[in-house]
Amino acid sequence: MTDFTNFGVREIRDGVAAGDFSAREVAESFNTAVEAASELNAFIVTTPEKALEAADAVDAARAKGEVLGSMAGVPIGMKDLFATDGVQTTAASHILEGFIPRYESTVSAKLWEAGCGMLGKLNLDQFAMGSSNETSYFGNVASPWRKEGTNAAMSPGGSSGGSSAAVAARIAPAATGTDTGGSIRQPAAFTGICGIKPTYGRCSRWGVVAFASSLDQAGPMARSVEDCAIMLGAMAGFDPKDSTSLDAPVPDWFGGLDADMRGKRVGIPKEYRMEGTDQAILDSWDKGAEWLRDAGAEIVEVSLPHTKYALPAYYIVAPAEASSNLARYDGVRYGLRDLPEGAGLQDMYAATRAAGFGDEVKRRVMLGTYVLSAGFYDAYYTQAMKVRTLVQRDFDAAFEQCDVILAPTTPTPSFPLNSLNDDPLTMYLNDVFAVPASLAGLPAMSVPATVTEDGLPLGLQIVGRAMDEQGVLNAGLAIEQRAGFTAKPEKWW
Amino acid sequence: MSKYTIQGATGEWEVVIGLEVHAQVTSNAKLFSGASTQFGAEPNSQVSLVDAAMPGMLPVPNRECVRQAVRTGMAIEAEIHKWSRFDRKNYFYADLPQGYQISQLYHPIVGEGALTILADEKAGIPEDKVIGIERIHIEQDAGKLMHDQHPTMSYVDLNRTGVALMEIVSRPDMTSPAEAGAYVRKLRSILRYVGSCDGNMEEGSMRADVNVSVRKVGSTELGTRTETKNVNSVRFVMQVIEFEANRQVDVLESGGTVDQETRLFDPGTGTTRTMRSKEDAHDYRYFPDPDLLPLELDDAFLEECRASLPELPDAKRQRYENELGLTPYNARELTAEVETFARFETLLTETAKALGKPEADVATPVANWALSVAPGVMKSLGDEGDASNATAARQAAILKMQDAGEISGGQAKEIFEIVLKDGREPDEIADTEGLKQVSDTGAIEAAIDEILANNQDKVEQYMGGKDKLFGFFVGQTMKAMQGKANPAVVNQILKDKLG
Numbered sequence: 001m002t003d004f005t006n007f008g009v010r011e012i013r014d015g016v017a018a019g020d021f022s023a024r025e026v027a028e029s030f031n032t033a034v035e036a037a038s039e040l041n042a043f044i045v046t047t048p049e050k051a052l053e054a055a056d057a058v059d060a061a062r063a064k065g066e067v068l069g070s071m072a073g074v075p076i077g078m079k080d081l082f083a084t085d086g087v088q089t090t091a092a093s094h095i096l097e098g099f100i101p102r103y104e105s106t107v108s109a110k111l112w113e114a115g116c117g118m119l120g121k122l123n124l125d126q127f128a129m130g131s132s133n134e135t136s137y138f139g140n141v142a143s144p145w146r147k148e149g150t151n152a153a154m155s156p157g158g159s160s161g162g163s164s165a166a167v168a169a170r171i172a173p174a175a176t177g178t179d180t181g182g183s184i185r186q187p188a189a190f191t192g193i194c195g196i197k198p199t200y201g202r203c204s205r206w207g208v209v210a211f212a213s214s215l216d217q218a219g220p221m222a223r224s225v226e227d228c229a230i231m232l233g234a235m236a237g238f239d240p241k242d243s244t245s246l247d248a249p250v251p252d253w254f255g256g257l258d259a260d261m262r263g264k265r266v267g268i269p270k271e272y273r274m275e276g277t278d279q280a281i282l283d284s285w286d287k288g289a290e291w292l293r294d295a296g297a298e299i300v301e302v303s304l305p306h307t308k309y310a311l312p313a314y315y316i317v318a319p320a321e322a323s324s325n326l327a328r329y330d331g332v333r334y335g336l337r338d339l340p341e342g343a344g345l346q347d348m349y350a351a352t353r354a355a356g357f358g359d360e361v362k363r364r365v366m367l368g369t370y371v372l373s374a375g376f377y378d379a380y381y382t383q384a385m386k387v388r389t390l391v392q393r394d395f396d397a398a399f400e401q402c403d404v405i406l407a408p409t410t411p412t413p414s415f416p417l418n419s420l421n422d423d424p425l426t427m428y429l430n431d432v433f434a435v436p437a438s439l440a441g442l443p444a445m446s447v448p449a450t451v452t453e454d455g456l457p458l459g460l461q462i463v464g465r466a467m468d469e470q471g472v473l474n475a476g477l478a479i480e481q482r483a484g485f486t487a488k489p490e491k492w493w
Numbered sequence: 494m495s496k497y498t499i500q501g502a503t504g505e506w507e508v509v510i511g512l513e514v515h516a517q518v519t520s521n522a523k524l525f526s527g528a529s530t531q532f533g534a535e536p537n538s539q540v541s542l543v544d545a546a547m548p549g550m551l552p553v554p555n556r557e558c559v560r561q562a563v564r565t566g567m568a569i570e571a572e573i574h575k576w577s578r579f580d581r582k583n584y585f586y587a588d589l590p591q592g593y594q595i596s597q598l599y600h601p602i603v604g605e606g607a608l609t610i611l612a613d614e615k616a617g618i619p620e621d622k623v624i625g626i627e628r629i630h631i632e633q634d635a636g637k638l639m640h641d642q643h644p645t646m647s648y649v650d651l652n653r654t655g656v657a658l659m660e661i662v663s664r665p666d667m668t669s670p671a672e673a674g675a676y677v678r679k680l681r682s683i684l685r686y687v688g689s690c691d692g693n694m695e696e697g698s699m700r701a702d703v704n705v706s707v708r709k710v711g712s713t714e715l716g717t718r719t720e721t722k723n724v725n726s727v728r729f730v731m732q733v734i735e736f737e738a739n740r741q742v743d744v745l746e747s748g749g750t751v752d753q754e755t756r757l758f759d760p761g762t763g764t765t766r767t768m769r770s771k772e773d774a775h776d777y778r779y780f781p782d783p784d785l786l787p788l789e790l791d792d793a794f795l796e797e798c799r800a801s802l803p804e805l806p807d808a809k810r811q812r813y814e815n816e817l818g819l820t821p822y823n824a825r826e827l828t829a830e831v832e833t834f835a836r837f838e839t840l841l842t843e844t845a846k847a848l849g850k851p852e853a854d855v856a857t858p859v860a861n862w863a864l865s866v867a868p869g870v871m872k873s874l875g876d877e878g879d880a881s882n883a884t885a886a887r888q889a890a891i892l893k894m895q896d897a898g899e900i901s902g903g904q905a906k907e908i909f910e911i912v913l914k915d916g917r918e919p920d921e922i923a924d925t926e927g928l929k930q931v932s933d934t935g936a937i938e939a940a941i942d943e944i945l946a947n948n949q950d951k952v953e954q955y956m957g958g959k960d961k962l963f964g965f966f967v968g969q970t971m972k973a974m975q976g977k978a979n980p981a982v983v984n985q986i987l988k989d990k991l992g
Contacts, residue, residue, distance in 0.1 A: 082549075083547075083548060083549045089548065091548070096548065099548070101547065101548070101549075103542060103547070105549060205549070205551060206549065206550075206551050207549040207550075208549050209548045209549050210548075210549065210784075212783070213783035213784045214783035240553065241551060241553060242551050242553075243551065243552065243553050243554065243784060243785050243786055244783075244784065244785075244786060320780060321780075321783050323583075323778075324581050324583050324592070324593050324778070324780070326592075327583060327585065327591065327592020327593060328546040328548070328590060328591050328592050330585060330587075330592060332587050332590070332649065333545055333546070333590060334547070345586075345587055345647075346585075349585055369778065372583070372778035372779075372780055373776050373778055374776045374778075377778075377779075377780070381780060
């Protein structure tokens with residue numbers, strides 16, 4: 001049997017469409033790889049039968065000469081934040097363990113419609129809260145990458161850590177992610193893959209377990225810019241079931257890919273040169289600018305003066321929304337119920353939520369509850385919303401002078417699991433470069449740039465104007481072509 | 494009647510009342526989900542994934558609910574906010590699946606408006622009074638807990654969860670139970686005219702939170718208020734105020750202070766009791782709902798809302814007086830309820846058509862018929878009558894015969910009675926049952942001649958100035974004619990003969 005696991009989205013769908021191989025062969029290949037990679041703990045549940053079923057349907061459709069979907073024959077991993085009909089959906093939380101929805105999220109439904117099959121539900125930080133994939137009730141995800149010469153398990157990033165690990169380890173050609181404050185980009189950077197968070201509203205949030213509604217946005221994670229373009233095309237689109245969904249046509253991003261940057265200006269935000277950023281990161285940033293100049297772009301310095309307030313504002317807005325969004329997990333209708341002997345309703349709430357939520361979730365629920373309480377609301381929430389507006393204005397002004405912004409994705413490369421557990425503030429700093437684009441609802445992508453001296457991947461981030469995913473993808477492609485990133489993790493699992 | 498006050502040991506107290514009325518919006522679907530809103534369905538049969546707050550579910554505003562709130566706002570001549578926003582009110586309860594209610598705290602859809610309650614001397618409202626309405630906002634209703642289904646467990650019915658409510662918040666402009674009662678009735682009437690709420694208080698479609706405080710007469714400072722929740726009839730609203738005002742006066746006069754608290758009304762005893770005190774008050778942590786965009790209304794939408802408004806109670810009442818020439822009493826009675834004016838207007842149109850006269854010419858007899866004659870007959874018949882037999886066409890036929898002098902008022906009632914019982918046609922009844930009055934001057938003249946001849950003495954007395962005897966002659970004539978003579982004809986002939 002041929003090993004298809006090094007194939008990406010485009011190779012698979014083109015090969016299937018051309019009859020070079022069957023979708024079933026591909027699915028079997030990945031199913032086997034998934035099964036063999038349990039040490040990564042990337043999946044919470046695996047669904048090999050779903051992958052085969054979808055593959056067989058594609059093969060049958062092809063045999064009948066039917067028009068195939070844009071991702072026909074591509075098996076993917078589904079972050080376990082997307083509700084999947086008949087398949088356990090947990091958000092990596094004990095409180096939803098055993099919960100099997102009878103509905104399908106809009107995004108996953110669109111992917112099945114495009115011909116994808118599901119390899120399984122991917123592990124993540126609990127309720128997408130975390131930057132290291134260490135807050136899952138179902139255990140840490142281990143990055144397939146290791147520091148050269150060590151055996152220490154590294155973080156695949158978070159919250160889409162199962163997704164990043166699976167794609168980097170070649171046990172899935174692509175996976176869905178969600179990004180609230182960097183949860184696609186940071187894990188993509190940590191694992192040497194691509195990931196794009198589109199403009200807020202591009203992908204429907206219907207059926208995606210909510211973390212922070214005004215920030216949550218789904219996007220693809222794959223190993224190439226073009227794979228991301230194909231997959232984003234399959235995921236995006238107006239959904240009347242989501243009031244915040246963008247009622248705009250979905251462009252042909254894949255067809256529009258063009259690495260020629262002539263006539264484009266790339267902004268380098270000076271405020272992103274922060275103290276504490278690794279020299280290797282700063283070097284890769286300079287290299288990125290050079291690559292884009294080489295592609296024909298003009299490099300300009302821009303200013304995003306409110307950058308330093310973005311992270312604190314994010315850590316008010318996101319927990320505030322989360323504290324309310326997570327109120328529904330109360331033990332009354334579904335999921336975990338802890339009803340101590342003789343307990344009343346309030347006791348049941350307390351016991352259920354104490355047992356059901358992990359520490360990081362509790363921390364953010366408490367944080368959010370606090371910032372919304374009487375007497376603190378104006379000092380925290382109102383101020384944070386003002387900052388959010390200022391951050392948006394920063395970007396508006398910057399985009400008067402440039403077409404895309406280039407920045408590092410993260411201030412450091414991946415770190416060993418369990419190394420930052422006692423230090424949530426340092427952990428939160430992981431998203432310092434990612435959060436501003438989230439607050440502004442802008443499309444942003446991470447592409448692999450290089451590896452550090454000890455062999456860990458680094459990513460570069462491109463932020464674009466609202467609705468200009470094409471500009472972001474094109475700049476990403478220009479970097480990808482020049483970075484020549486071919487490093488891959490050595491198989492140890 | 495003078496101002497409503499409470500005489501205490503230390504002086505006279507007056508009452509300040511504000512009402513928050515929750516009115517269920519008439520719409521087929523809930524505020525943010527497609528589930529049905531029909532009352533009385535099997536528990537949990539009208540619950541969508543959104544209502545049950547399943548993971549990943551999102552609210553989508555129902556345009557019809559928004560439209561109804563806007564139309565209601567227009568009906569109270571309120572400012573309509575073209576930009577409003579939904580907020581989350583966070584609290585945990587088993588009837589609230591999301592753990593928050595979607596409401597509008599900061600930017601309600603409807604701003605300042607007012608309605609007028611009418612003078613009612615008997616009820617202690619000496620003159621018309623304008624009651625301010627601070628705002629109307631839209632919000633979700635909660636579900637229902639059932640505690641009587643199991644010895645140790647409570648059950649939850651989510652059918653009502655997410656149904657759209659309008660919260661209509663008055664200014665503290667009312668000063669007596671009667672004014673509050675009149676306010677609720679007037680508001681209910683307006684809502685039913687507009688069609689934005691069925692006003693059915695028994696089914697909970699309309700309920701009021703009653704805010705009451707007291708202060709010494711002459712004082713301009715507001716006292717501490719209590720809020721009594723979920724009062725579901727006009728009578729109960731008045732009882733709550735009566736009880737609360739007296740209770741607060743007692744508390745204050747005995748040296749205590751009124752606690753700002755939420756209270757519950759017990760209809761059995763007519764009293765209120767503490768539900769939760771201010772210390773236990775929830776911190777609702779209101780914030781803008783991030784699942785929803787601000788609600789922005791364009792001019793075309795507002796224009797459509799305005800164009801769809803019917804004639805409202807005050808305008809209708811004035812038109813009845815000014816254009817139809819009805820008495821203020823009749824105009825008021827006929828316009829108080831939708832059903833009443835609807836029946837009246839149908840009958841008026843039908844009668845005017847039957848008589849070939851302008852509506853204004855027949856409005857008064859039709860109003861009298863609709864308000865007093867017809868209901869009187871129906872009431873006396875009770876179960877024997879079938880109201881569905883009383884079509885507008887049949888009633889118009891009766892009024893037409895009466896107008897033509899073919900039947901008397903008494904005969905009209907008799908005919909209507911038969912109509913109600915048997916569903917027969919009035920013309921046929923009048924003919925076959927001999928319920929027609931005689932206008933044949935020859936027959937009446939003959940009868941009168943005979944009576945005058947037999948009562949020469951009385952004729953002389955009448956001539957001598959005893960005018961009252963005229964009635965005697967009329968009575969005798971009617972008796973001789975077995976009550977069927979047209980009284981107008983009888984009077985005329987008698988007058989002629991008695992010179």
